Structures are given as C-alpha cells and as structure tokens.
Amino acid sequence: MATVLPELVSYLEGLPEPHILFDRQYRIVAANAAYRRQFSPRGSVIGRTCYEVSHHFSVPCDQAGESCPLARSRETGQRERVLHLHHTPQGESYVNIELVPLREVGGELAYFIEKMEPLRVAQGQPAAQGLIGRAPAFQRMLELVSRVGPSQASVLLLGESGTGKELVAQAVHEASLRAAKALVVVDCASLPETLFESELFGHERGAFTGANHSKPGLVEAASGGTLFLDEVGDIPLLMQVKLLRLLESGTYRRVGSTELRHADVRVVSATHRHLRAMVADGRFREDLYYRLSTFPIALPPLRERVEDIPLLAVALLARVTPDRRMALSADALALLQRCPFPGNVRELRNVLERAALLADGVCIEAVHVERALDTEDPHAGRELWSAESSHPAPASASGMSLRCVERAALRAQLQTHRGSRAELARKLGISERSLYRKLRDMDSADPPGP
Ligand SMILES: Nc1ncnc2c1ncn2[C@@H]1O[C@H](COP(=O)(O)OP(=O)(O)OP(=O)(O)O)[C@@H](O)[C@H]1O
Known part of the structure; x- marks a missing residue:
C-alpha cells in the first residue's frame, strides 16, 4: 500500500473539497489542502485519530453515542454518508461526511477516504439567523x-x-x-x-x-x-x-x-x-x-428536543434583544426547560421577548420568565393551547373536547384583547396565520347567532 499512497495522496491534494485519508485504526495518514485550510490551519493532523480531531472524543464516535461512518462502512463495505457536528477552528459546525472504503489487493478494507462538506443552513451553537x-x-x-x-x-x-x-x-x-x-x-x-x-x-x-x-x-x-x-x-x-x-x-x-x-x-x-x-x-x-x-x-416539536431549550433560549434571546446583550440565569433556564411550549420554538421566542421586556437589568431571572408565562394566557392556562400536541390539558377533564376548550379560551381572549390581531397572536405564542386559521375554524364551528 505504501507504494500506492503517494499517487492517492497527490490525487486528494488537488480536490476542491476537504478530504482526509485514514487507516483501520482511525489514524489520519493524509489531509488535502482544502482540509488543512478549513479544518486545521494551525497544525498538522497526521497521526491523530479522526474522532479526536473532529469531536474531541477519546474513543471512536460509535462508542461515544454518535453514528460512525467508518464503523458502518466496515459493516457494509460500501460508501456511507452521515451528518456530524464537527469541531472546527470557527467552533462547532455541521458537516456532511461521505466515507469511501478502499480495499487492499487481498480484498481487505485497508484505508478510508473521508470527504467533508460544511452544511451552512443550520448551527449547533447560537447564531444570528437560521x-x-x-x-x-x-x-x-x-x-x-x-x-x-x-x-x-x-x-x-x-x-x-x-x-x-x-x-x-x-x-x-x-x-x-x-x-x-x-x-x-x-x-x-x-x-x-x-x-x-x-x-x-x-x-x-x-x-x-x-x-x-x-x-x-x-x-x-x-x-x-x-x-x-x-x-x-x-x-x-x-x-x-x-x-x-x-x-x-x-x-x-x-x-x-x-x-x-x-x-x-x-x-x-x-x-x-x-x-x-x-x-x-x-x-x-x-x-x-x-x-x-x-x-x-x-419536524420534531420542541417537547421532543427539550435538551435544545437552553441553546435555543440563548440564541433567540440575542435575536430578540440585539441591542441589550442579555443573559439568562440558571434558574430561568431551568424553568424554561420545564415548560411544555405547545407553540414550540415560536412560543419560546415570544416568552423570551416578553421576559426581556419585564427585566430592567441585563439578566433574565426565573421571576421574569414566570411573569412572561403568566401574561401569555391569563384566562385559560397555558396548556389550553396544546390542542394539537400530546401535552395534558387540565381543562379537558371537565368533559369538553380540547378543541372546544381552545375555542372557549380564544373567545375569552377576543373579548378582553384591545390590540391588533398581530399583537394577540404574539400574546398567544402562535403565528398570525395560525390565529387566522383558528378564528376561521371557530367561525365555521359556531356560526354567528341570529
Ligand atoms: N430550529 C430553530 N432555530 C431557530 N429559530 C427557530 C427554529 N425553529 C423555529 N424558529 C423560530 O420560531 C419561529 C417560528 O418558526 P416558523 O415560522 O418557521 O414556524 P412554522 O412551523 O412555519 O409555523 P406556522 O405553522 O405557525 O407557520 C420563527 O421566529 C423562527 O425563526
């Protein structure tokens, strides 16, 4: 193999996308120019393991609870693709990985070529958009x-x-x-x-x-x-x-x-x-x-990705208060993590926006979050908005269907709300479109009386 490597290495060197070549023990034996530019501008990665370089893990990804394309490729003997969160000089970012196994003359898998393409449409850390x-x-x-x-x-x-x-x-x-x-x-x-x-x-x-x-x-x-x-x-x-x-x-x-x-x-x-x-x-x-x-x-509802709430809260807070550089106390974060958020990320964002308005300083405490949650649905209780979610809605115990309960709550809101529809939607933690829909459903469910 040693005689084949120089040609292979020189072929990889000219490819525009970042590529590395590594052996069965996950040790990197070559990294092309595009890889060095993007992922290791400050030092060589040769001789280090891919899991240590990309994830800062001490064991291969599959032993650290992540999917490992190398392990999969060993099993299938084929090209494998996965999406990973990688450590890069710019912080952690999503990278599409494609792994191609290379066989020795005897047919054994000896080396693996890994192509890495950053996926810029999503971030695993706070970002200004997306x-x-x-x-x-x-x-x-x-x-x-x-x-x-x-x-x-x-x-x-x-x-x-x-x-x-x-x-x-x-x-x-x-x-x-x-x-x-x-x-x-x-x-x-x-x-x-x-x-x-x-x-x-x-x-x-x-x-x-x-x-x-x-x-x-x-x-x-x-x-x-x-x-x-x-x-x-x-x-x-x-x-x-x-x-x-x-x-x-x-x-x-x-x-x-x-x-x-x-x-x-x-x-x-x-x-x-x-x-x-x-x-x-x-x-x-x-x-x-x-x-x-x-x-x-x-798309997963927020209740199926509760572990994302702290990350989302920090990122969304920065988005809704771009001029105030606000922070969340540990208690405030813990409280947010206990909330059901039937309105999902939009509702979390709205709660943060309200909490920021209720806080005078730069730190949002649990009390501000509590007040922000209270203002949200003062008449009916927050769970009422979980008509389409699997969260329990206490009021349904009275024998009314969730949809009826939701309509009753919406009617109560309409009677007391004095602002625009846009403000009402914001207050309820739903989009204007959702509010429009709910109002239309309500109209067709109970046509106006004589
Ligand atoms: N994963 C996410 N990261 C950052 N912001 C998010 C995320 N998901 C949703 N948001 C924010 O939550 C709000 C609602 O998102 P969006 O309008 O895309 O939802 P939707 O599912 O289309 O809602 P609807 O069905 O009511 O129109 C937006 O402010 C959006 O920026």
Whole structure:
C-alpha cells in the first residue's frame, strides 16, 4: 500500500473539497489542502485519530453515542454518508461526511477516504439567523434536509405550528442548486379562492375586471428557484385540481391567456394538518398528496428536543434583544426547560421577548420568565393551547373536547384583547396565520347567532 499512497495522496491534494485519508485504526495518514485550510490551519493532523480531531472524543464516535461512518462502512463495505457536528477552528459546525472504503489487493478494507462538506443552513451553537439545534431529533431532521436539498424532489414538511417549517423550507432551498434564485412563499391559508389562480399563474390584461395590466404569477417569480406552498392543507378542493395540473404537466396558463408556459420550479410545501387523514376523509386529493410528498420530513416539536431549550433560549434571546446583550440565569433556564411550549420554538421566542421586556437589568431571572408565562394566557392556562400536541390539558377533564376548550379560551381572549390581531397572536405564542386559521375554524364551528 505504501507504494500506492503517494499517487492517492497527490490525487486528494488537488480536490476542491476537504478530504482526509485514514487507516483501520482511525489514524489520519493524509489531509488535502482544502482540509488543512478549513479544518486545521494551525497544525498538522497526521497521526491523530479522526474522532479526536473532529469531536474531541477519546474513543471512536460509535462508542461515544454518535453514528460512525467508518464503523458502518466496515459493516457494509460500501460508501456511507452521515451528518456530524464537527469541531472546527470557527467552533462547532455541521458537516456532511461521505466515507469511501478502499480495499487492499487481498480484498481487505485497508484505508478510508473521508470527504467533508460544511452544511451552512443550520448551527449547533447560537447564531444570528437560521436553524439552530443539536438534539438527536433535530439532527435526524437536518440529515434529511441535507440529503434531499440538492435533489429536485418535492418535499413535504409536516409539523406543528412554530416548529420552524418556514426556516426548514429556506434551508432546503439554500442546500439546493437553485439557491442563487428566488424562494417564493405562497401562503395558501390566506389566499382567497378567487385569487388563487391569478396569484399563482399570473394574468393577462383584461382577463377580469380590474386587470389593467398583465402580471406574472408566483410560479413565474420562482422560476429557476423554489416555490414554497405554506399551509398547503388549507387549499380548497377546486384549487387542488389546478395545482395538481401544474405539478403533473409542469405547465400552466396565465388567466386570460391560451399560451402554455413551462414552470421551472422545485416545490416545497408545509402543513400542520394531518394530510393523510384529510386524504382518507376526502378533503385532500390523494394524487396531489403523492405529488407533494415525494420526500416527507417530520419536524420534531420542541417537547421532543427539550435538551435544545437552553441553546435555543440563548440564541433567540440575542435575536430578540440585539441591542441589550442579555443573559439568562440558571434558574430561568431551568424553568424554561420545564415548560411544555405547545407553540414550540415560536412560543419560546415570544416568552423570551416578553421576559426581556419585564427585566430592567441585563439578566433574565426565573421571576421574569414566570411573569412572561403568566401574561401569555391569563384566562385559560397555558396548556389550553396544546390542542394539537400530546401535552395534558387540565381543562379537558371537565368533559369538553380540547378543541372546544381552545375555542372557549380564544373567545375569552377576543373579548378582553384591545390590540391588533398581530399583537394577540404574539400574546398567544402562535403565528398570525395560525390565529387566522383558528378564528376561521371557530367561525365555521359556531356560526354567528341570529
Ligand atoms: N430550529 C430553530 N432555530 C431557530 N429559530 C427557530 C427554529 N425553529 C423555529 N424558529 C423560530 O420560531 C419561529 C417560528 O418558526 P416558523 O415560522 O418557521 O414556524 P412554522 O412551523 O412555519 O409555523 P406556522 O405553522 O405557525 O407557520 C420563527 O421566529 C423562527 O425563526
């Protein structure tokens, strides 16, 4: 092997992505120029183990509770890919790792080539923007994002309100080859049925009353980029047919035109609804469901990544108070970790914003968090907002369904709230869109009395 190595090393040296070569004992025998530049500008890594360099572990990753591509590759004898949090000179960052095993003449696995590509769409430490997280549930989700990103597959994001679906859609777009073009968001929940077609496909002058100019639609605006259909479960059946036609044929017509246009978009959609159940009871077209969900990704609710709360709290606090450099006391953090947060990361962010306003100094104490939580839902108790989560809702014990309890709480809020809808949504720890949805559901559930 010693005679083969110089050629191999010189081949790796010229590759643009960081590569290392290591042996069966995980010892690095070569690192190319791109690797040295990005991961070890201050010293040589030759002779050190990959787990020590990348993770500061004293044992291989699989013995430290992480997935180890080398161990997997040894088992399968094949190329393996994983997403890891790596120590780099800039701090810990997500890195996509691809491992290729090399066999000796006798067929034994002797060396492994590891290619490393930083994944910049998420961070495992506080950052000014983008996705943040390091819990296993978050990392599993992120690995799916990084796998599907570069493809053209339609992605369906499924998750409760506030779990970060819009941020994940952005991440899919940024990890794609379309990143240099636009990401166009279509808010399907607030788009009236009458406008759906002209907004999406555009219209010609004179197509309808008031159409004084021709106008390109959102599909055209997203050309070469990504079309993000947010709240796709809220599209009425009639409009679902039109969307299906676009996805199946890749073509569309502007309203008032016969000219067939080609759509060059990658579709990412998101919903908090149970689309499968909607398909089962005829509210969502099965053929559209399969078109949209080539690659479904479930976003974990915050209660399944509680260990991320301290990291998220520190990062989000810096985002909501950019000029104050605030800190959280250990008690405040402990209290936050005990909260159920049915409104997920958005609710955590709102609680922090309120707590920061309630604190006069630069440190948020548990008492500020308590007050921020109290202000959130003074009439009904926070758990009432867990209608779509698995958290217990004490009021349901009275025999009312969770949805009824939620409606009652919302009605109480509406009676006492004096500000705008946006303020009310903020107070409830939900998005304006979610509030809009809840109000609409409430209207259709109990039509106004005579
Ligand atoms: N992993 C995360 N890291 C950092 N911020 C996050 C994360 N997840 C969500 N957020 C923040 O939480 C808020 C809600 O996120 P987002 O709007 O993407 O959620 P959503 O699932 O689309 O909600 P909805 O279904 O109500 O529209 C945003 O302020 C977003 O920046």
